[in-house]
Amino acid sequence: MSDNSNSNNNNSIDHTKNVLVEKHISYVVNLDNKKEEDFEYWVTEHLRMNGMYWGLTSLYILKALDKMDRDVIINWVLSCQKSNGGFSGNVSHDEHLLSTLSAVQILMQLDALDRLDQDLVAKYVLSLQQEDGSFFGDKWGEVDTRFTYCAVSCLSLMGKLDLLDNNRIEKIADFINRCKNFDAGYGCIPGAESHAGQTFTCVGALAIINRLDLIDRDQLGWWLCERQLPNGGLNGRPEKTSDVCYSWWVVSALSVIDRLHWIDNEKLRNYILKCQDNETGGIADKPGNVPDVFHTFFGLCGFSLMSYFDMEEIDPTYALGTKTLLKYNIKLPWNKKL
Amino acid sequence: MHGVLKVKTTEEKARELKVKELLKIKEYKEVVSKFQEHKSVGVLDQIGLDISKTVLEWNPEYYTVWNYRRDIFNHFDNTLEKEKVQELLTKEMKFIEECIQRFTKSYWVWFHRKWVSVRLEKCDWARELKLCYKLLDLDLRNFHCWSYRRFVEERSGMPMEKEFGYTTEKIEQNFSNYSAWHQRSSLIPQMYPQPEQLFEKLKEEFEWVRNAVFTEPKDQSCWIYHKWLVGTIKKIPNCNYKDVLLSEVDEINGLIEIEPDCKWPIYTLLTLKMELGVQDKSELQELVDKLKTIDRERINYYLSLEKQWQ
């Protein structure tokens, strides 16, 4: 559908039918300008590395990566690396696997991985692996399948997955398997309830270590496609409400196991469109809510994975541009287009 | 950000809000810079605990501050009397409790509680369990709290039967409490390791879940649990599970008569019949055709399902 009836006024583009490309670009580019007057900006300072990754990858999907100051970003990212190799969420914060993966992803997206002491990063990641195959998020010892994903993704992106010998890979697979539940979904730790976000991290990690054979695709695909609600949106667990971020967690997992067609893509597309903010740009968790960079990124990922609106293709496992990954010779066996 | 509604305000109101927001930022930044200053000196002391506490009262997601507090406690372990450290850790549990009640979904806060609790010589696990009861009454699906609950049970050696009773209670209060169904599914195989016992228990569960599916046939929680029961009972060696499934077929047929357009009994009946290997494939086809019309979003799933017999 086009909007030729009112093509002069940018504000009157019908956001329920069109993706507001220009507005989303300006939303992301101007995120930092809000800092003087937005309390939220300050209480999320510790998340800046993730935020940078979400913003930058949003621009990549929108084919507007050139709108960011590459050198400034690279220098800032590098300034967040600690002497042990890990990256912190922001300059004066502590290192963590969550921000370490984001840092590697950003540098890769900006074609600057060579600026990084990759051996040191790998050493940090490996230092967090436990006997049972799980990973700590940092030296303090929280265990979660999110960290497993961060660890294997990070190593794989740097071409260092072979630092994990077969025995260790087996243990990682075993730990993930122990997090699998009665409904075929995955939780944070063994015994924890299935959650679509966690399911993405487990499916992604298994894809990276080449152990997708451990997944019953039909069982898991069914549980995931049951996340779609009558309004077209997806939830993360049974009997919860829809939220745009599951356009990434659910859709990416479905893509990896080749069951994306099991949900109604068009209905989901329409739901994400409705969550766009027609004034400021950006995408919110639900229609009518305040947008943020996290949901903007995940909403755009949804469009990209479902091949709508001619967006740049994002990879469902690594959450990075397919072209970027191919440039680094990373294998993407789950990508049927290749 | 989750669940923040965008509201239209008058210009005047917006200006007012902005002044408030700026003031909040100023105060917060002062608190943070005070903390950072103290931290940069590198002294791990009581003042550090006090200053960092203020930051966390504003923002419990500031994970570096929790790390700093743990550094202080570790340092105290080597420098203070044991009783004094225990006293401080007890105080910390109180502080975390306040934080948790205000910010019930912060990974960092829940982790810190675990970290402190195992350092207490005598953690009052009964009290911890009470906290879980309270928070799960307020938000029955809080998975952080469920996780903490399992941690407390493990540490305190709570009998599984008691926890099983809790899931019964929670489910009877609200059939949509999927978290409780999940918990039940992980308890049963542990409680009944013997095949014969497990078989008998699962038979009981089929009876029990029936009440839920007849009361709330549109609720997927109980149906997913039902599916799990089917998948589990058929794996028990040398048991007559087919009889159990056949009686389920009868029951669900009864439900379909009352609720002819509800997808869940139809879907369950279909999977039961597939499991039982019905000879007449038109029985299956009729059911899947119905599903294709009443559950359009998942039509491709049903199309792939029917390939199994076509």
Ligand SMILES: [Zn+2]
């Ligand atoms: Zn969300």
